[in-house]
Amino acid sequence: MEVEAETPVTDEIVELITDEVVESSTEPKSEEKGYLARDEYTSERFKLELNNLPKYFGFGDLKKKLKQLGVSFVKIKVPQQATHAYVNFRNEEDREKGMKLLTGWSYRGNKVEVSHAKPATDIMFRAKPAKKNDNRRDQKIDNEMESDLPDEVKIQNSATPLWNLTYEEQLTKKATIVQEFLRGLEQKIKETSSKTVTIPFEGVKPSPIIDGYRNKCEFSCGKGNNSEDKVVGFRYGQYSSGIDRVGSPSVCKNVSDSMKLVVQHFQDFIRSRSSPWYSAETHLGCWRQLTVRESRLNHLLLMIAFCQGQLTSEEIEQEKKDLLNYFTINNGSICKVTNIIFNVEKNKAGNELIQSEILLGDSYIVEKLFDFQFHVSPKAFFQAxxxxxxxxxxxxxxxxxxxxxxxxxxxxxxxxxxxxxxxxxxxxxxxxxxxxxxxxxxxxxxxxxxxxxxxxxxxxxxxxxxxxxxxxxxxxxxxxxxxxxxxxxxxxxxxxxxxxxxxxxxxxxxxxxxxxxxxxxxxxxxxxxxxxxxxxxxxxxxxxxxxxxxxxxxxxxxxx
Structure with missing residues (x-):
């Protein structure tokens, strides 16, 4: 389950934190919470910690109970296998109201302890190894990033970890993973029902297409591993692990040649622009993300996420016009793009959408599945x-x-x-x-x-x-x-x-x-x-x- 960095303040969500960050009792250095000094909304400013929750509780049930109490929250963060949770609010007034409502509250027989919580450390500082209690997972990633491996190997290790195995070896490996899961499931069923079961496993059915199979990819815009500016591609690792560098997908086996060509031309285009790439660390810049969808019927859709930055409306309109010309008249026309959607967002966590405009084609592409056809919009779920x-x-x-x-x-x-x-x-x-x-x-x-x-x-x-x-x-x-x-x-x-x-x-x-x-x-x-x-x-x-x-x-x- 992905954990979003920050959601629009109109949304109420429950987050499951798979890698809990344990905050120290001492206040981190000021730069580790530098995002609080920026002129932007963040619910980390207004946060409560709930302790002594039941050992087993449902996220949805906790959310429902808080709503019934009248607690006006933005989101709830629940670390895995924990008896505490964090509740984030829109402002100080809502947090203090929540504090009063939750003080003395009992949840499923447990008297809940409520207190003010410190803002979380900036993601980009979490991954830096501390002198004590190093996080092994982050340290492993850091070691790989600092190694002498070629960038082409690093990006494949990140995007396609099994790239260096033959396809037969990949299927064997996955069969082993599935069988281990099933044996564990059988044991859990025995524990809950006192019944010994065996779940027959019929093996792994291979994919009819092994390379270039993805019909949708999301590419980040950012700085390259060697400090090249305006690189379009995949990150070398998860941003939540402190990795913000981007590498070309040109060697990634799961990306089609047509998508790779689009990425290269989109990168050439934004490098010709004076508007900067968007930094997820500083929330400054314009070019944030390129989503590409393609179909077996030769439809090719681009959706651009563009942050307004300091640009005027006229300057943004010029960016749209030049982008359209590039992919329909100029060098990018070789890509044979059929649809372009240009989304303008605010420069803030959550990337609030200001405007969405169809520059070329329809708001969807048509995909063929068996003998059926499906309209697929840019954000719709469709098997990749x-x-x-x-x-x-x-x-x-x-x-x-x-x-x-x-x-x-x-x-x-x-x-x-x-x-x-x-x-x-x-x-x-x-x-x-x-x-x-x-x-x-x-x-x-x-x-x-x-x-x-x-x-x-x-x-x-x-x-x-x-x-x-x-x-x-x-x-x-x-x-x-x-x-x-x-x-x-x-x-x-x-x-x-x-x-x-x-x-x-x-x-x-x-x-x-x-x-x-x-x-x-x-x-x-x-x-x-x-x-x-x-x-x-x-x-x-x-x-x-x-x-x-x-x-x-x-x-x-x-x-x-």
């Missing part, structure tokens, strides 16, 4: 490996034995890709997705493909599942769950468990470790919390959608 997605969706169809008597519940359906590609093989598909914009995209995609036996519902699964189960009680009802990488809230699993007409469930995990809690809840014994017969893991198969990286998709078929 289109041909790999076809392997995954074929696996789902075959494993679940779908036929024209089957009704499919497509849970967390997003823009409808799974349900639409399966619709012609089943009686009915009902897609459920809580993000309304995604549901509107899904409806348009169904119309685009003349799919009439599909319905999309914009709601939470727990609000609609029982009505749907009752409606199709005499049908073969199966569920497909394709959640975000951290899985779904336990209430969703509890709801699915109680819907006993669902006998077959397919779970797609892009990060099985983070989804472990869902997989355990599906299989744990019947109880007051989990009212319904437990599911049993019948088979599992991995699909390699991300060659040259450790990532994969794991499909587990459950039955009861």
């Amino acid at each position: 490996n289109t041909q790999g997605a076809e392997v995954l969706y074929s696996l789902i169809k075959d494993s679940m034995k779908l036929d024209n008597e089957t009704v499919v519940l497509d849970i967390c359906c997003g823009t409808g890709t799974i349900g639409i590609t399966l619709a012609n093989n089943v009686k009915q598909v009902i897609g459920i997705e809580m993000i309304k914009d995604a549901v509107e995209d899904a409806k348009r995609n169904a119309q685009l493909n003349n799919i009439n036996n599909i319905e999309f519902i914009a709601d939470k699964i727990e609000n609609v599942i029982h009505k749907l189960v009752n409606k199709y009680e005499n049908q073969r009802l199966v569920a497909i769950l394709d959640p975000p990488r951290a899985g779904v809230h336990r209430k969703v699993i509890q709801t699915l468990r109680s819907a006993e007409n669902i006998k077959v469930l397919g779970y797609i995990a892009c990060n099985p470790q983070l989804a472990t809690h869902n997989l355990l809840d599906l299989t744990r014994p019947r109880s007051r919390a989990y009212q319904g017969e437990a599911f049993e893991a019948i088979t599992s198969t991995a699909v390699d959608l991300f060659p040259h990286t450790p990532h994969y998709e794991l499909f587990i078929l459950f039955q009861r």
Whole structure:
């Protein structure tokens, strides 16, 4: 799960901190919190620490309880496996009001201790090794950055860690990783149910395309490892680890030749401009990010994130005009770009969008998946490996034995890709997705493909599942769950468990470790919390959608 640097003040979020930064009892040096001196909003100025929280609690539940108390927060930060949390506020008034509301508050039997919290250390200083208690992970990264490895090797190690293995070796390595995960899951199931289980593993299905498979990439603008200015590419490591240098993707095997050509020409263009690149450390500069999406139908979309800086409206308009001319008339025309979207943002943490303008083409591209076509907007979720997605969706169809008597519940359906590609093989598909914009995209995609036996519902699964189960009680009802990488809230699993007409469930995990809690809840014994017969893991198969990286998709078929 990615942790954003700072969100717009209108958003309320819960963050899971995977690498907790333990702040010292002494105040860090002033430059380590230099961001506080800048003339910009940061919720780190207004922060409370909650201690003595229950050992196990849900992020969503904590957020809900704080809202019920009337606490007006911006975000909540929860370190992994911790009994404390940080609550950030918009201003001093909201923080002090929160302090009063939370003083003496008991949460699930624990009397919560509340106190003012110090601002976090600037990310760029966290990664610097201290004289004592060095962070081994940061030190390892620093050592690699300071080594004599060529930049081409460093950038591949960062973007595609398995680049130096043959593809057969990569598949073997991933098979080992999956088997180790499954053995651990079997042990956890035994601990929760006192039942010995074995989850059959059918291996790793390879990607049909190994190199240049990504249909979407996000490239940063910044300074190169050798201090070259205005480099466009990937960072040599995570910014959260203190790494802000950028390297060319020209050697990265997962990036297509057409994307590499775009990156090179975009870099040439911004180097010809007087406006500077954007620094995530100082929040100064203009050229921040280039997002590229391409399709099998030869559509090529560029989305530019441009911070206004000190430029006037007229100067920004000139940048747009010259960019458009460069990619349509001048040297960049060789890239054959079909769509350009130019987003102007404020120079502040959170990159608040001021203006979005389509300079060329439509606001979306069209992608082909099997014999279907999908409108894909710049920020929409679509599997990064289109041909790999076809392997995954074929696996789902075959494993679940779908036929024209089957009704499919497509849970967390997003823009409808799974349900639409399966619709012609089943009686009915009902897609459920809580993000309304995604549901509107899904409806348009169904119309685009003349799919009439599909319905999309914009709601939470727990609000609609029982009505749907009752409606199709005499049908073969199966569920497909394709959640975000951290899985779904336990209430969703509890709801699915109680819907006993669902006998077959397919779970797609892009990060099985983070989804472990869902997989355990599906299989744990019947109880007051989990009212319904437990599911049993019948088979599992991995699909390699991300060659040259450790990532994969794991499909587990459950039955009861």
